[in-house]
Amino acid sequence: MHPISVRDISKSFMTKKGPIPALKKVSFVVKEGEIFGLLGPNGAGKTTLINIMLNLLTPDDGRVRIFGQKPGPGVASIINVVSGGSQFHWALTPNQILKYYAELYDIKDPDKRIAELASLLEISDLMENKFGWLSTGEKLRVSFAKALLNKPKLLLLDEPTLGMDPDVARKVRREMRRLNEEGTTILLTSHYMHEVEQLCDRIAFLYQGEIVDIGEVKDVKLKHFTTYDIVLTLNKRPSRAFAEMHGLRVKEDVVRATLDSEEALSRLIAAVHTAGYKIRDIGMKKPTLEDYFIKVIKK
Amino acid sequence: MNWNHVVAVIRNDLRVLACVKWRWIEVTFFPISTLLLWGLFTLQSKAYAIEAGLIVLVVNLIWSFSHIAQQETNLLMMEDLWTLNIRHVLVAGVTEFEYIIAKLTLSTTTALIIGSIMAVIADAFGAPLSENLGSVLALGGIALLAATGIALLVASLVVMLGKDYGFLSWSSLHFFIFFSAPFFSHDLFPIVIKQVSEIMPFTYVFEAARALAVGAPVTTLGHAFLVSVAYVIIAWPCYFLGFKRSRKTGMLGRIS
Numbered sequence: 117m118h119p120i121s122v123r124d125i126s127k128s129f130m131t132k133k134g135p136i137p138a139l140k141k142v143s144f145v146v147k148e149g150e151i152f153g154l155l156g157p158n159g160a161g162k163t164t165l166i167n168i169m170l171n172l173l174t175p176d177d178g179r180v181r182i183f184g185q186k187p188g189p190g191v192a193s194i195i196n197v198v199s200g201g202s203q204f205h206w207a208l209t210p211n212q213i214l215k216y217y218a219e220l221y222d223i224k225d226p227d228k229r230i231a232e233l234a235s236l237l238e239i240s241d242l243m244e245n246k247f248g249w250l251s252t253g254e255k256l257r258v259s260f261a262k263a264l265l266n267k268p269k270l271l272l273l274d275e276p277t278l279g280m281d282p283d284v285a286r287k288v289r290r291e292m293r294r295l296n297e298e299g300t301t302i303l304l305t306s307h308y309m310h311e312v313e314q315l316c317d318r319i320a321f322l323y324q325g326e327i328v329d330i331g332e333v334k335d336v337k338l339k340h341f342t343t344y345d346i347v348l349t350l351n352k353r354p355s356r357a358f359a360e361m362h363g364l365r366v367k368e369d370v371v372r373a374t375l376d377s378e379e380a381l382s383r384l385i386a387a388v389h390t391a392g393y394k395i396r397d398i399g400m401k402k403p404t405l406e407d408y409f410i411k412v413i414k415k
Numbered sequence: 416m417n418w419n420h421v422v423a424v425i426r427n428d429l430r431v432l433a434c435v436k437w438r439w440i441e442v443t444f445f446p447i448s449t450l451l452l453w454g455l456f457t458l459q460s461k462a463y464a465i466e467a468g469l470i471v472l473v474v475n476l477i478w479s480f481s482h483i484a485q486q487e488t489n490l491l492m493m494e495d496l497w498t499l500n501i502r503h504v505l506v507a508g509v510t511e512f513e514y515i516i517a518k519l520t521l522s523t524t525t526a527l528i529i530g531s532i533m534a535v536i537a538d539a540f541g542a543p544l545s546e547n548l549g550s551v552l553a554l555g556g557i558a559l560l561a562a563t564g565i566a567l568l569v570a571s572l573v574v575m576l577g578k579d580y581g582f583l584s585w586s587s588l589h590f591f592i593f594f595s596a597p598f599f600s601h602d603l604f605p606i607v608i609k610q611v612s613e614i615m616p617f618t619y620v621f622e623a624a625r626a627l628a629v630g631a632p633v634t635t636l637g638h639a640f641l642v643s644v645a646y647v648i649i650a651w652p653c654y655f656l657g658f659k660r661s662r663k664t665g666m667l668g669r670i671s
Contacts, residue, residue: 220504
């Protein structure tokens with residue numbers, strides 16, 4: 117039984133200009149124990165999909181199952197969510213907010229659990245401040261603490277590190293990884309491509325309501341980028357014949373090449389040595405998920 | 416029905432009320448100070464029209480009592496919508512039924528406490544409440560039913576149409592009361608409005624209140640009860656349909 121199973125989900129929203137499709141027959145599964153990235157530009161349908169998983173939106177067609185069950189109160193004890201724009205009552209303190217949710221989730225020994233999470237997310241000093249006074253990053257940490265209260269088997273993270281300072285974001289990512297290693301399945305949406313690349317086992321790219329790509333990060337990238345760029349700084353400018361023979365672009369002592377494999381790189385380095393040149397510096401730019409993101413959108 | 420959820424929502428609303436001072440002022444200061452003003456007017460009216468003073472006093476008591484019961488239910492809900500907190504509450508497994516039961520319980524309790532204080536004040540100013548306690552309690556119960564019906568209808572409209580319609584929380588009762596002929600018989604309305612007033616939840620409640628105020632026989636309680644029950648019966652499915660529709664249109668996702 118998959119933590120998330122989405123089958124042929126379609127959803128349109130009615131506007132003055134007529135129905136606008138937000139999701140078009142979207143299907144995928146999130147496997148147990150994985151961190152699954154849901155990517156796509158603004159308006160791609162990510163939040164629509166998450167709202168369906170949270171029973172805040174009914175699809176027009178298709179079905180979503182969370183561990184084999186319909187979204188709703190029946191799965192509340194095994195699921196939780198962090199949204200970038202998460203808000204709680206401005207006048208309450210994080211301590212009061214977390215106590216409220218600990219009661220709703222029926223947490224045994226709530227004070228201990230709240231203290232653990234406050235320490236982990238470094239909000240112990242903020243626990244008696246009003247929520248409305250906290251910074252964006254601090255608010256998000258409170259939201260994260262709320263989401264971890266019930267030790268969910270499935271965590272939906274909608275832009276979870278948006279607005280966090282890099283140090284705390286790194287700790288949150290470390291916590292995501294730790295939770296995942298303990299068996300929590302995570303669905304992550306993020307605009308930080310390095311975060312997705314670093315954390316996710318598999319990704320789905322949602323564009324204009326359709327999944328245009330799905331698979332392991334490296335496979336998705338390989339599908340779109342079969343080459344990578346090399347920059348070599350040599351001890352002197354190579355001859356034109358040498359450059360033409362190896363398909364190099366030369367500017368003074370810097371040569372650039374586009375290669376299709378690591379073997380091709382080895383061959384190039386061997387050829388440089390054989391021709392009597394010395395390599396002073398070498399740089400390689402592998403395609404990132406960000407390159408992929410931009411490429412898909414431009415297409 | 417998970418009573419832990421209901422208790423948790425009530426406890427959280429009490430925490431919010433403890434932190435937000437203006438809510439207490441709204442619930443206590445305005446109704447009680449208004450009643451005091453009408454109480455003083457009743458004393459003044461002894462010289463020329465005591466019945467008029469007593470009618471205004473008792474009707475105002477029922478009006479404020481109903482207003483607290485209805486408005487508090489909807490404002491407690493609006494607090495969750497304004498702060499986007501409702502998303503987390505629903506994700507935590509609180510059902511729509513548990514949620515509204517919690518809001519109704521707290522607002523009804525608040526209305527009963529403030530209403531009792533107001534009733535003591537009105538009695539002190541000469542309203543014949545203590546000697547007609549049975550009728551007063553029945554009238555209060557019926558007014559609560561009517562207020563509950565309106566609160567459910569407003570909740571369904573806000574969930575369906577969005578936070579922009581939050582103003583219904585504090586203004587909707589006035590609409591119903593305007594057509595319920597609070598200080599006068601609904602026979603005074605033009606025929607079309609009179610017909611509308613006959614299906615208003617408070618028309619027969621106010622008629623009973625006016626009779627009670629001047630020591631006349633209270634004859635419209637049964638009619639008032641039936642109309643109020645009808646409102647509640649109609650309002651419950653509307654409340655659930657409001658959530659269903661909101662889930663379909665995407666409004667629930669947007670307001671949370």
